[in-house]
Amino acid sequence: MAPSKTDLKRRAQKKADLEGTRVPTTKGGVPLKAPKEQIQCTSCKAMLEKRQVHQLKLHHEAKHDKLPFAQCFPGVEA
Ligand SMILES: [Zn+2]
Numbered sequence: 001m002a003p004s005k006t007d008l009k010r011r012a013q014k015k016a017d018l019e020g021t022r023v024p025t026t027k028g029g030v031p032l033k034a035p036k037e038q039i040q041c042t043s044c045k046a047m048l049e050k051r052q053v054h055q056l057k058l059h060h061e062a063k064h065d066k067l068p069f070a071q072c073f074p075g076v077e078a
Helices: 005-019 053-063
Strands: 038-040 047-049
Touching: 047 053
Parallel strands: none
Antiparallel strands: 038 047
């Protein structure tokens, strides 16, 4: 008898477990996405997504217009 799809899936998961390559999943088996890297505004402690430089700029312009951008988000290229 050929192994069912579920058997194959379990086997693959077990193999991944042993190899330490298993991707974390939800209860439904949907792979979880890596958490997005966040950066904290040093002025108001707001957490923003580091890759969304556009959002960081908007935040800076809207809230801390008088401060240099680098002071709010050190290390981020504006
Ligand atoms: Zn801020």
